Amino acid sequence: MYKILISGYYGFNNIGDESILRAVVDNLQDRLEDIEITVLSQDPVSTAEKYGVKSASRKSMKSIVKAVKRCDLLVSGGGSLLQDVTSKKSILYYLIIMWLAQLFRKKIFIYSQGIGPINSNLNRRLTARTLSKVSGIVVRDEASKEFLAEIGVDPQRVEVTADPVLRIKPVPLIIGQEILRKEGIQIDRDRLTVGFAIRERKTDSEFVDELCIAIDRLVTEQKAQIVLIPFHYSEDVGVIEELEKRLGDKVCSIKHKYLTNEMLSIIGNMDLLVGVRLHALIHSAIMNVPMIGISYDPKINSFMKSIGMKAMCSIYDFNNQDFMEEFNKTIQHREVIKNRVQEKLVHLTKALDTNEEMIKKIMEK
Incomplete structure (x- = not known):
């Protein structure tokens, strides 16, 4: 069984991010065989119940390290995780999780993220250096690809798709x-x-x-x-x-x-x-x-x-x-x-x- 760990802004009752998680989990389960999904969440119990996945606390470093060590692939995204406009600290949080994955020699995939704005020069350098070592990068719009090229990520490694929520089906x-x-x-x-x-x-x-x-x-x-x-x-x-x-x-x-x-x-x-x-x-x-x-x-x-x-x-x-x-x-x-x-x-x-x-x-x- 292939173990996938998902990192994002989940468990905060933000319907936008919860919609992203719903879409990502459904897409992975529908299109990939023999996988186990774990989600880092602010509310692990609720996330596990809602989405039928395993879940670990995103605020406990011990839980994060344990989850990263047991996964085969870290999926970062979607949403706007790598930006420092709404918070100067949150971008470091998501980068640290990727650094842990790199430390334990895990593969990393950027899933239809919106990248930027990143105003800090240090954050730009850290982001470029980190993403240059991941296994795959998919962004949700051309502006994100252009921004990654601007900060030094090879644009030929970046694919452009859309926001994953768009794949959710209409409801009655x-x-x-x-x-x-x-x-x-x-x-x-x-x-x-x-x-x-x-x-x-x-x-x-x-x-x-x-x-x-x-x-x-x-x-x-x-x-x-x-x-x-x-x-x-x-x-x-x-x-x-x-x-x-x-x-x-x-x-x-x-x-x-x-x-x-x-x-x-x-x-x-x-x-x-x-x-x-x-x-x-x-x-x-x-x-x-x-x-x-x-x-x-x-x-x-x-x-x-x-x-x-x-x-x-x-x-x-x-x-x-x-x-x-x-x-x-x-x-x-x-x-x-x-x-x-x-x-x-x-x-x-x-x-x-x-x-x-x-x-x-x-x-x-």
Whole structure:
């Protein structure tokens, strides 16, 4: 039996990263034979139960060392693990796990990661040196490949695919309808239902001010029904509560945590999704829901480009007038947009086969 250890940002109730793990585990199990999967997780018991895998604590060095020693292959990814913008320390954490694998002469595979931004020169050198010694590198977009070349990784060793979550299949809408009812949200099919998946830690920012005006205009001018959806629950609940405080009964929100399939179905019941969270936008693409992307990070721009669209703006230059124009344009052309996105998804999901094909070759060696 071939033992695979997966390292990533798992067990933190971030629906985006949990969706990645669901996709990676399913893809490995579907396409590779006689494997045993172990996941490093913040909540090993929950991860083992949810995904049917073995799990070890990502915060215990003793557990990490033990897990690395017993594996045959370390899979790092997906997600944006190798970057130092959101945290200057987390990149070192993921590199240290790879260094341990190298120390114990284990093979390492980078699985459809988004790489960068990495601002520290030291972190750039460490990343380049580490990745130059791994068995295979697959990134989720061209920007990541270009960045790796910039810091000194041979671009000929880097394959480009897509975010692994894109391979998750659409789910029935009835699941989300039942959840919305339990949350006290009654969808009115005579009105447009607009979901908002917002990432913003500063609740007094100009972005939040303009967002409130935009939502108020959607309700008053378009008679829209607004649903606020937390994708990283612990981080997103703050801005959701701020929007509820300012807008009152003009908005409703999801109050509980949900699994990947449940969140997919919730998104599927929207007529349009406004997303700052990358995986909210990816969920929209999977469920064939028109979207408006607002960027806080280059990964948003890269994803929107990959599906033939553009992010409307960033959180730093968002204004309600531009938003309303984009909203009206998106609703007017929604069928064209949906068809274009689905065509792009066919090519992107096929490209994801590269991960398992490369891992299979590594296993055979």
